[in-house]
Amino acid sequence: MKRSDRLVAMTNYLVEHPMELISLPFFSDMYGAAKSSISEDLAIINKVFKEDGIGYLESVSGAAGGVKYIPDVSKERAGKIIEKLCLELEDPSRILPGGYLFMSDILGNPSTVRNIGRLFASRFTGLNIDSVVTVATKGIPIAYAAAEFLHVPVIIVRRDPKVTEGSTVSINYVSGSSKKIQTMVLSKRSLSSRENVCIIDDFMKAGGTINGIKNLLQEFDANVKAIGVLAEAEDEEEDRVVEDYMSLVQIKNVDSTKRHIEVIKGNYFEYKNRE
């Protein structure tokens, strides 16, 4: 295969397999090229990925070595994505009774969802995450988008047990905002013991739901390495029960009477994960 053909094929292979270690002999065999040529190809790809702001290739040396595509988002690219989210969310027609915001259209757009997932992943790639945990329903798409870039499975906590889940572990928790007692269930076979997980959800107010997930995950001896939410909102009535989370945007002020919403960037740019 010619270099030009190889570059197309390898680029596609790498972006389809983020966070997977690929050995040089694998590429050599697949494209019928010497390892030295493959190395040169990878250098070109690495350079362009960096310039494009979509990540970089990490070389792992040694017998079990190879190359791994680490997805990342340049500061400039991240700024644009988050700015666009803020603008979209500030549209006053989103205001629903009770000061809630309609967000289904944003979460229904696969390219937006993919960008959101890439942002989460870019902050969590160094944490040895084994799986992404979310709660039904609205967090599911962004959890999958992040999991794709992290190359790990998604585990969905439900509010109601279903026969297709098999045996489940359930807990009761108090929702932060409404003070209601609610239930969460997780299929017993969905998670092994002592996994490293990150929790991803669309929205966090006081953090009662996220805290519920954390309690449920304790039953599986899981290690919560990171928490990511698309939007956080202030809750005047209550102190936040979750700390150490990352947010993309922050909903500051929803004024139903004046039909005005203020949305600013979250703590994404300041967030440092704990490794």
Place this chain on the structure above:
Amino acid sequence: MKRSDRLVAMTNYLVEHPMELISLPFFSDMYGAAKSSISEDLAIINKVFKEDGIGYLESVSGAAGGVKYIPDVSKERAGKIIEKLCLELEDPSRILPGGYLFMSDILGNPSTVRNIGRLFASRFTGLNIDSVVTVATKGIPIAYAAAEFLHVPVIIVRRDPKVTEGSTVSINYVSGSSKKIQTMVLSKRSLSSRENVCIIDDFMKAGGTINGIKNLLQEFDANVKAIGVLAEAEDEEEDRVVEDYMSLVQIKNVDSTKRHIEVIKGNYFEYKNRE
């Protein structure tokens, strides 16, 4: 930018923007290259995509012309994906009480989900689909995967109204297998009138749920152009209420006593969409 760099950048751009018409001047400006060079690059990319079995580039001529990446799956690639799904589903440890199958692990794997979405999309790209409709919860990931390749939004039908959906339209329907009356709701602002939609779900037995979605979509004057399910199962007690669907696999026989499951390929290879 050099040809080698351009090929990497353009390949990545195209796979990130399936089904989007991209003008040649856009690429020319972005990479600082003559239109003739861009055309040559596109010819190389098209050739490699075809050889790889992941689709092809469609040229649209004229003033508003350009190039569009049409995702597709070669017969060989599709065969392998579906065969692997069958093998995974035949694992007897999946059998749950009542003859149900545990599938959450398969639907929790983002690469599997992406492959499933690509298969659906490959059959629906010619149908001018405006949006993908699914029902919470298990169909959501495969609906997003298909929607990403089709470059359209996802609309999620729910079983319970939520305050964050705004005003909703709801219908009652009779579930095919259990004969119970159930409810489905869809946010009023999620769908415009007269859209072309495809319905995607994980599982279909008699088809009561899919039929419920169809009835709900009638309230929006939507045009159901295609129906895709990951797995179909036979229902001895009842005739199927949905025809003209595409399935990837077919669950033939679940014997809880003998702990045996038989899974064969669905009608994917025979399926012809109605255009």
